[in-house]
Amino acid sequence: MVRVSTSEPASGPDPLMSHRTFLVTGGNTGIGLATATALAAGGANVYIACRDPDRGRAAVAAIRAVAAGGTVDLLQLDLTSLNSVRACAESFLAKDEPLHVLVNNAGLGGGRGQTADGFETHFGVNHLGHFALTMLLLDRLKASGPGSRVVTVSSEVHYSATGIDWDALRRTTKTVTGMREYGVSKLCNVLFTQELARRLGGADADVTTYALHPGVVASDIWRRVPWPVRPLMTRRMISTEEGALTSLHCATSAKVAGQSGLYYDKCQAVDASPVATPELAELLWKHSTEWTGVG
Numbered sequence: 001m002v003r004v005s006t007s008e009p010a011s012g013p014d015p016l017m018s019h020r021t022f023l024v025t026g027g028n029t030g031i032g033l034a035t036a037t038a039l040a041a042g043g044a045n046v047y048i049a050c051r052d053p054d055r056g057r058a059a060v061a062a063i064r065a066v067a068a069g070g071t072v073d074l075l076q077l078d079l080t081s082l083n084s085v086r087a088c089a090e091s092f093l094a095k096d097e098p099l100h101v102l103v104n105n106a107g108l109g110g111g112r113g114q115t116a117d118g119f120e121t122h123f124g125v126n127h128l129g130h131f132a133l134t135m136l137l138l139d140r141l142k143a144s145g146p147g148s149r150v151v152t153v154s155s156e157v158h159y160s161a162t163g164i165d166w167d168a169l170r171r172t173t174k175t176v177t178g179m180r181e182y183g184v185s186k187l188c189n190v191l192f193t194q195e196l197a198r199r200l201g202g203a204d205a206d207v208t209t210y211a212l213h214p215g216v217v218a219s220d221i222w223r224r225v226p227w228p229v230r231p232l233m234t235r236r237m238i239s240t241e242e243g244a245l246t247s248l249h250c251a252t253s254a255k256v257a258g259q260s261g262l263y264y265d266k267c268q269a270v271d272a273s274p275v276a277t278p279e280l281a282e283l284l285w286k287h288s289t290e291w292t293g294v295g
Contacts (some may be wrong), residue, residue, distance in 0.1 A: 021144070026048075037107060082129065156212060161183040202260050211272070
C-alpha cells in the first residue's frame with residue numbers, strides 16, 4: 001500500500017510541481033516510490049526507472065491509484081550495466097519531452113559482487129551508473145532550464161570513507177557486509193554533485209545539483225545485507241515516506257533554487273565530509289568519464 005505523506009518539514013516541497021517532468025531511478029520501491037508518488041500527487045509528470053519490468057508496472061499502477069494529479073510512466077534501467085543505462089537514456093530522449101529534474105535515487109547497500117562491466121557493485125550501481133545516466137541526459141536538462149535540477153541520494157555513511165582506492169573499484173567487494181564499499185560509493189555521490197555544480201557554473205547555471213542524506217530508512221536498499229544482520233539494522237529506521245522528504249525538498253523547493261553543489265540533511269544544507277575535496281572530485285570525474293565513455 002502506497003501512502004502519500006501529508007507531513008512536511010517547515011521548508012518542505014514547493015507544491016508547484018504541475019507540468020514539470022521528473023525522472024526517478026529506483027522509483028518502484030522504497031524512498032524512490034514514496035518520492036515518485038508525492039511528485040505525481042503534486043501534478044508532476046513522473047518517469048520511474050527500474051530494473052524489473054513487472055515490479056515497475058506494479059509500482060506505476062500503485063502510484064496511479066493514489067496520485068491522480070499527475071502522470072507516471074515506466075523506463076527500464078539496470079544500473080549494473082552501462083549498456084542498460086545508455087538504453088534507458090535513449091528511450092527517454094526518444095520521447096522528445098523536457099526533463100526538469102533527475103532524481104538519482106536507486107541504490108544498493110550491503111552484499112558483495114561486481115557489475116556486468118567489472119566494477120565493485122556499490123560503486124557501479126550507486127555512482128557510476130548514475131554518473132553515466134546524468135551525463136547522457138544533461139543536454140536535455142539544460143534545454144529544459146532554467147531551473148532544472150540533478151538530485152542525488154547519498155548518505156551520512158559517506159563521512160566514514162577516508163578516501164578512494166581506485167584499484168578496489170575494479171574488483172569484487174572485499175568486505176563481508178559491503179558497508180565500507182557502500183561508504184565510498186556515497187562519498188562518490190557527494191563528490192559528483194560538487195564537481196557537476198562547478199562544471200555547470202554554480203547556482204547561476206540552468207541546472208543545479210544537490211546531494212542528500214535521506215535519513216536511516218528501512219528500505220530495499222539493504223536487501224543484500226546478510227539475514228541475521230538485516231533485521232537488527234532496520235528495526236529502528238524511519239519510514240520511506242519520511243525518508244523521501246529531503247529528496248522532495250531538493251527536487252522541488254524554491255528555497256534551494258539559489259544553491260548548487262551542497263549536501264543536505266533534514267532539508268537543511270550541512271557540511272559534507274572534509275574528504276570531499278575539489279581535487280578528489282576532479283579525479284573521480286576523470287576516472288568516471290574514462291570508465292563510462294561519457295562526460
